[in-house]
Amino acid sequence: MNSRTLLKQLAILLAVMAGFVESGNAQAAPPQEGLILWLDASEIDSDALPDGAISKWTDKSGHGNYVVQEIAERRPTFSKDAWDGHPAVHFDGDDLLVAEKFAGLATGDRPFHILIVMRGGANSSHMAQRLIDLNSRDVATGDFPKRAGLWVGYQQGRKKLRIGIHNGDEGEGQSAAWNDHPTLIEAAYTGEQAFALHVNGRREQRGVFNGTHFLGFQPLVSLALGQHFGQVDATDSYFEGDIAEVLVYDRALTATQQYETGQYLSKKYALKTDFRPIPQFERDIRPILASHCQDCHGGDVREAELDLRTVSDMLRGGQAGPVIVRGFPDRSEIVAMIKTGKMPPDGENPLSADEVRMLRDWIEADAPSTEKIVLTADATNITAEQRQHWAYQLLKVEKPRSVVATDRIENDIDRFVVAKLEEQNLQLSPPANRTTLIRRVYFDLIGLPPTPEEIDAFISDKRPDVYERLVDGLLNSEHFGERWGRHWLDVVGYVDMFGSDNDAAIIKPLNGKWRYRDYVIRAFNADKPFDRFLVEQLAGDELYDWKSADAFTPEMLECLIATGFLLSANDDTDQNELNTPDVRHHVVQRTSELVANSLLALTLQCAKCHDHKYDALPQADYYRLQAVFAPAFNVRHWVVSTGKARADVPDAVKTEIDSINQQADAEIAKLTQQDAAILAQVRQNVYDKKLAALPATIREDAKTAVATPADKRSDSQKQLAVQYETQLNVTTEEIKAALSDEHRQQCASIAQQIAKQQSSKRAYGTIQHVHETYPPPPTYVLRRGNYLRPGLEVQPGLLSILETPSTEESNTVAAAGNSSGRRLALARQLTNGDKLAGQYVARVIVNRFWQQVFGRGIVATSDNFGVAGAAPSHPELLDWLTSEFLRNGWRAKPIIKQMVMSHAYRQAAVLTSEMVAAEKTDPENALLWRMNLRRLDSEYVRDAILVSSGKLDRSLFGEFIPVDVRPDGMVVIKKAGLPTPTYQWRRSIYVLARRNYHLTMLRIFDQPIVARNCTQREPSAVVTQALTLLHDDFVLEQAAFFAERLAAHKTPAEQITAAYRIALGRLPTDEEIRWCTELLHRQAERFRTDEKTAEKVDQLALAQLCKVLFNTNEYLYVR
Structure with missing residues (x-):
């Protein structure tokens, strides 16, 4: 070999390693980036194939993805001159080459690009042919799930290039690719169901799979040339023809790379192709x-x-x-x-x-x-006028003005409220009496009514700070978190379910989701600073390197659970039919919309398709916010709604626990078999003795008759069975009695060993969480919100209107582990109290606190701080409260205490004749000249009834209370299988939270439908509520318990007095005692029969009185 030839070959080798080399205008080798399979017939050593049969075709890509055939009869053959002097591999009959473990394709909805130089017969009799097949299996089971692979070939005898999903949708080209001529075919899948087919450089199809979509590759991918992998019975779908070269990439080639590779193959095989230079x-x-x-x-x-x-x-x-x-x-x-x-x-x-x-x-x-x-939000889209909207201003903290009515001032809240009233010549209403006040503050702070004893203690306490002591005690109550956590769960749209919940009878709880509910309750009880509370929920997984931890600290676990906040959006992708790109995009969009509404009180939906018509929300901002969540909700690497669960211990610990438990279970199974064998032998001995006691003449017939199944016995056998089946039956007691001392010792030893094995087992819990696994995908502005019409790529970021123009804030931060830090950056921005974004979020939170205490927010539209929302009734007060909230370190309890300590809160709610002028001036009570009358939320109606009956289980936390749907459509507590008898009577916050089909008792009293989220409940007053409180099974049951409780008192007057004190927190009037006494007499007459005792009759009558009290406005409303 001369030096010139050597240098030329060395240059070619270097070009292959580099990925390309110019030769005129054609590429001398395909690009190497992402190349995971390269089969080239010209590299086959024909001298090593004495019979021409190919058992192994070597992969040139470096991934070791060679394809093989172990069965000699199914090996394709090598041809040195398949066409025009070009070598190829010829497939005929049932020839097939496979790579059982094909490396390089990642799990999930992954792109790939296949190029094959082939020649297929135009006159083949096969109605279908499979040129190449990529299928995948579940590692644990070895099964091939439907729609977890794709194939390339043709169908229906059409000879047109087609790409198809296993058991799914297909896409087809326009011209015959099986035409007896050498042909370059390309099949590219770019992810999100998008595919393209090219024949000889001409694009023949570019579309999207619809309906039965590709669900993504499983961990174990297999490849086959010539047929589906693992299929041997479809003899009419094998490929017939020649394959000269195969290239498979784990990505879609760019147009330029596709052109250059096409030029390379066209020149190499003298193909007539339609590759044109790519316009720039x-x-x-x-x-x-x-x-x-x-x-x-x-x-x-x-x-x-x-x-x-x-x-x-x-x-x-x-x-x-x-x-x-x-x-x-x-x-x-x-x-x-x-x-x-x-x-x-x-x-x-x-x-x-x-x-x-x-x-x-x-x-x-x-x-x-x-x-x-790359698109950045265009600040010029936001006008100066839009920037002047009150909500987008930094806090302006002003001192409250002086007022005339100084005797009604408890704190600065009163100064702001009274100053507004005095502008309209109005004043606060008189203070509420102590009985009314204690009931009000109990429901507002812990969601439960006070007991008669607690009311008596408050009324009789003459210390000047008695009310403050009461408030402090309630703020420190373990039930505070249940009351205020319930509101937060409304705000975020929390449910225990996954999916749409469109069928009442189908209940699909999400395992471990309830731990987020408990996290919220604990956070409120501990008065966790709200800035930390929000950061944990938005990005708790980015705060710690929990993936590398040997053990989870309580803080790590708490932060992982907190990300359940991001799992409130309706997600039906657990169903294969709905695990589609449009639904996946919808979940990501709904998630960002929920975050925006729960934290920012803004409705983003309009900006999905265009700049918001009213608010300062450019369309780009919608997708910038979505880009924040895109890495955690990666549509290319989608995790279905049921796939976000994990153990509450590190993976290595879980594996260790599983191994220990499997060993224990195996040992227990072995011991159980030993025990069963001993008992079986003893049973046989007892049976043999019983059988021997029968007359010899019928012994065998009786044995056969009893052993024969009842429906297969002859008439004579039926007669024998009637006579002897009971006699021959061996009971457990007989077996125990027949055990020898040795057998007893053996069984006792086995029982001890089983108990020891059981005690050696360890357990872990399940949590639902959000985290990132893959690098962030690109996010685009979508035309009309359609993912098939992407526009400019956007970068993650805060809404432009909330950014501080003078300060550059990073939209990503260094997060723990390998997370992108996008959500953590957003969380830091939204909780920075020195900047507009943090102050804005604090305003939203404080306004909702005010709404929960006073029944109406300072901004009445607590879900909309935009232009279409209401303006604040007391803007200076809102800013002052927000600054106080921030000054106290974002803590909820101090600001709530100030609210309930104010005279504005402690004033009466009932209208009197002196208030006529005030009602005319301010009919909606926006200025707060009286306290608002409020209907109890649905949970507190049920909880109050349980308190009255004495049956409330006040235990905190734990799994939800299950519900059941009766044939009549009523949703009730499912009592079977509860861990304790009183579990059914726990507080209503623990009842299974559904989207649509709530516990009927709660639905009747306006439990919100959780299509999105709910920042303010809308109470109604309808006749079904009264009927429910008279006839519902739960109410009847609790009224009976209430009556049993009252029966401890001797006389009807004492019972009536006790009923009023328990239910309404006050003594009855003389007239009310008379009315109730008459009611008891009438109901006693109604129930009196000879079968009932006088005591039973009186108790039934008392239950009717209890239902009447449940139905009073005084019971159902906070005055």
Whole structure:
């Protein structure tokens, strides 16, 4: 070999390693990045194949993905001259090559690009052929799940290139690729159900799978050439023809790489292909647009707000949205306008056919350009007028003004409220009496009524700080978190379920989700600072490197559980039919919308398709916020709704526990068999003795008759069975009695060993959590919200209106582990009390605290701080309260205490004749001239009834109380299988939380439907509520318990007095005692029968009185 030849071969080798080398205008080797399979027939050593049969075709990619065939009869053959001197591998009959463990394709919805140089027969009799197959299995079971793989071939005898999902959708090209000629076929899958088919460089199809979608690869991927992997019975779908070269990439090639690779293969195999050079925007497209379009759409003139000078401008679009959809000329507005002749307008120079073709080719090639195309939020979209909206201002803390009515001032809250009242010549109402006040503050702080003893102690206590002591005690109550946590669960849209909950009978709890509910209760009880509370919920998984931890600290585990906040959006992707790109995108969008509404009191939905019509919310901001959550809800690596569970211990610990428990279970099974064998032998001995006691003449017949199944016995056997079956039956007691001392000792020893093995077992719990596994995917502005029409890529970020213009804040921070830090950055921004975003969030939170205490927010629309929402009734007070909240370290209890300590809170709620003028001036009581009368929320109606009956189980935390749906549609507590008898009577916050089908008792009293979230409940007053409190089974049961409790008192008057004190917190009037006495007499007469004792009759009558008290406004409303 001469030096020139050696140098040439060395140059080629270096080119292959580098990925490409120029040879004229053609590429001398395919790109190496992402190449995971490279089969080249020219590399096959024919001398090593004496019979021409191929048992192994070596992979040149470096991944070791060689394909093999162990069965000699099924091996394809090598041909040195398949066509025009080119070698190839010939497939015929049931020839097949496989790679059982195909490396390089990651789990999930992963892109790939397949290029094959082949020659298929045009006259094949096969109705279907499979050229290449990629299928995947579950590692644990070895099963092939449906729709976890794809194949390339043809179907229905059409000979047209087709890509299909196993048991799923398919897409087909336009011309016959099986045509007796050497052909370059390409099948590319780009993720999110998008695919493309090319034949000889000509794109024949680019579409999206619909209906039965690809669900993503399982961990173990297998590849086959010539048929489906593992399929041997479909003899009419094997490939017939020649394969010269196969290239498989774990990504989609760029248009330029596809062109260059096509040129390389075309030249190598002398193929007639349609590869054209890829147009570039700057070189080829900009001159066309400058000549025909930019007079109206560029520079100073931008008709329809459209600029066509850059690709970014085209993707940003104008009034109608983006004008190009990369990869899809037929979906691109600019092509449609040119095709219909609308643009350029009449009288202007139209584009030539070559220019239109160039434009289409450019869009089809994904609109390549040298510019970096990433959209940042355009602050110029937000006008100065929009920035003046009250909610987007920094806090303005002003001292409260002086007032005339100084005797009604307890704290600065009163100063702000009274000052507003005095502007309208109004004043606070008189103070509520102590009985009313204690009941009010009990329900507002812990959601339960006070006991008669607690009321008596409060009324009789003459210390000046008695009310403050009461408030402090309630704030420190373990039930405070149940009351205030319930409101937060409303705000975030919490449910225990997964999916839509559209069928009452189908109840699908999410395992371990209830631990987020307990996290919230604990947080409120501990008065966890709200800034930390929000950070943990948005990004708790990014605070600690928990994936590398040998053990979870309590803080780590708490933060992982806290991310359950992000799992409130309706997610039906557990169903294969709904695990589709559109549904996945919908879940991500709904998640960001829920975060925005729960934390920012903004409705983002309009900005999904266009800039918000009223609020300062550009469309780009919608997708910038979505980009924050995209890594955790990665549509390419989707985790279904039921797949976000994990053990509450590290993976290594879980594996260790599972191993220990499996060993213990195996030992227990062995011991159980030993015990059963002993008992079986003893049983047989007893049985043999019983059988021997029968007359010898019928002994065998009786044995056979008893052993024969009842439905298969003859008439004589039935008669024998009646006579002897009971006699021959061996009972457990007889077996125990027949045990020998040795057997007893053996069984006792076995029982001890089983108990020891049981005690050696360890347990762990389950939590639901959010975390990131893969690098962040790109996020695009979607035209009309359609994921198939992406525009510009956006970067994660805060809403523009909340950013502080003078300060550059990073939209990512260094997070623990390998997480992106996007959510942690957002959380830090939203909890920075020195900046607008943090102050805005604090305002939202404080307003909702006020709403919970006073029944109406200072901003009445607590879900909407935007332009369409209400303005604050007391803006200075709202800012002052917010500054106090921040000054106290974002802690809820100090600000709530100030609210309930105020005279504004302690005033009477009942209208009197002196309040007529105030009602005319301020009919909605926005100025708070009296306390608002409020109906108890649904949970507190049920809880109050349980308190009255004496049956309330006050234990905290734990799994939900299950519910059941009766045939009549009523949803009731499911009593079977409860851990304790009183579990059914726990507080209502622990009842299984569904989206639609709530416990009937709660639904009747306006438990909200959780389609999204609920920041303020809307109480109703309907006749079904009264009927429920008279006839519902739960009410009847509790009324009977209440009556039993009252029966301890001797006389009807004492019973009535006790009933009023327990139910209403006060003594009855003389007239009420008379009414109730008459009621008891009438009901006693109604129930009196000979079968009932006088005591039973009296108790039934008392139960009727209890139901009447449940039905009173005084019971159902906080006055």
